Amino acid sequence: MTTGARQDSHLTQRGFAYRFDWGIDGLRRLAPLADVVVIVDVLRFTSAVSAAVESGALVLPYPWDRGGAAAYASEHGAVAAGLREHGSMSLSPTDLLTVSAGTRLVLPSPNGATLSFAARDLGARRVFAGCLRNATATARTTMRVAGPEGVIAVIASGERWDNADGPLRPALEDLLGAGAILAALDPSGAVTGTRCSPEAGAARASFLNARSRLFETLRDCASGRELIDRGWEDDVATSAALDVADVAAELIDGEYCASR
Numbered sequence: 001m002t003t004g005a006r007q008d009s010h011l012t013q014r015g016f017a018y019r020f021d022w023g024i025d026g027l028r029r030l031a032p033l034a035d036v037v038v039i040v041d042v043l044r045f046t047s048a049v050s051a052a053v054e055s056g057a058l059v060l061p062y063p064w065d066r067g068g069a070a071a072y073a074s075e076h077g078a079v080a081a082g083l084r085e086h087g088s089m090s091l092s093p094t095d096l097l098t099v100s101a102g103t104r105l106v107l108p109s110p111n112g113a114t115l116s117f118a119a120r121d122l123g124a125r126r127v128f129a130g131c132l133r134n135a136t137a138t139a140r141t142t143m144r145v146a147g148p149e150g151v152i153a154v155i156a157s158g159e160r161w162d163n164a165d166g167p168l169r170p171a172l173e174d175l176l177g178a179g180a181i182l183a184a185l186d187p188s189g190a191v192t193g194t195r196c197s198p199e200a201g202a203a204r205a206s207f208l209n210a211r212s213r214l215f216e217t218l219r220d221c222a223s224g225r226e227l228i229d230r231g232w233e234d235d236v237a238t239s240a241a242l243d244v245a246d247v248a249a250e251l252i253d254g255e256y257c258a259s260r
Contacts (some may be wrong), residue, residue: 016197018185019153020178023168027115027155032123034153035036037145038130038138038181039119041112041157042173043223044091046249047106047239049256053249056101059129059256061116062108069108076254077140078104084232093133094238104255111157116251127251128259130181132214133238134245139184141248141259152185154200155176159223170219173239176214179207180242215240223230 011029013019021030031037037180040046041086049059060078063167073080084229089095089105090118091092099105102228107113126145130138156174182204186195196204210217218224218240219233227236 007131013197013199016194016200017063017149017151018182018196018200019084019151020156020171020182020203021153021199022156023111023158023160024115024118025165025168026219027119027124027153028122029184030153030155031119033151034124035150036126036128036142036152037124038121038128038142038152038154038178039112039115039157040130040154040174040177040181041115042108042239043171043218043227044093044235044239045107045109045157046129046131047093047133047178047248048091048096048114049094050131050133050245051238052099052103052105052107053247053256053258054133055097055099057096057099057103057105060104060106060254061113061251061256062106063114063117064108064110065114066108069106073106076104076106078106080106081108082249092232092235094232097238110161111159115155115157118258119251123221124200129251129256130198131177132180132240132242134243134248135177135180135182136243137246139181141250142174143185145259147172154181156203170176171223173218173223175203176217177205178208179203179205180211183207211242214242 083089159169248259
């Protein structure tokens with residue numbers, strides 16, 4: 001890293017079609033420059049969004065720490081998510097696979113939902129929720145939307161629980177989910193050219209390395225162990241399923257729905 005004043009323009013991965021970064025800072029850097037932004041939060045927000053959209057439901061992302069989710073849901077004719085422990089619709093992608101078509105669900109989360117809610121204000125033109133379940137569908141749709149000369153920014157959410165401005169924990173599952181989308185965007189994996197930035201290429205390579213054992217990797221990573229300790233190994237398995245959804249989830253007028 002160079003010393004002296006930091007040149008933020010060096011962090012935008014300019015010149016590359018497919019770019020990769022982390023969290024709110026990465027979103028802030030890349031969203032204004034991209035034709036399409038893909039938010040990735042595999043355990044569990046974007047997997048939950050994919051599962052809901054697969055079922056014909058709509059998801060309204062909402063910041064975790066803002067408060068007022070119930071009022072927001074009422075204003076938008078939706079239901080506010082609760083806790084899985086209480087039998088409510090929640091961040092569980094397993095449960096949302098069986099949600100009734102047409103359901104409108106306000107779904108807060110500290111990472112993926114918070115980034116989704118902020119994306120348009122940070123300059124994102126079109127926003128998608130990507131995960132392992134819909135990786136190829138997301139890549140296919142975003143390539144069509146962005147066009148042959150377009151820029152696609154894939155943002156791994158990582159984890160921030162205590163403070164939206166606090167340190168970010170890079171989450172392995174989000175690296176792999178982003179890498180799955182980038183691998184579908186750039187199947188050749190050429191080491192030269194202007195498709196994947198080096199950052200995007202590294203995420204892609206991480207996914208390809210883990211592709212044959214995705215469930216085991218998610219089960220054994222920090223986030224997976226946390227969910228399993230809570231009794232939710234089913235959500236880890238649901239989130240680890242690769243390319244089982246053929247529909248991309250796009251944020252349109254504040255709602256994630258099947259991309260049109």
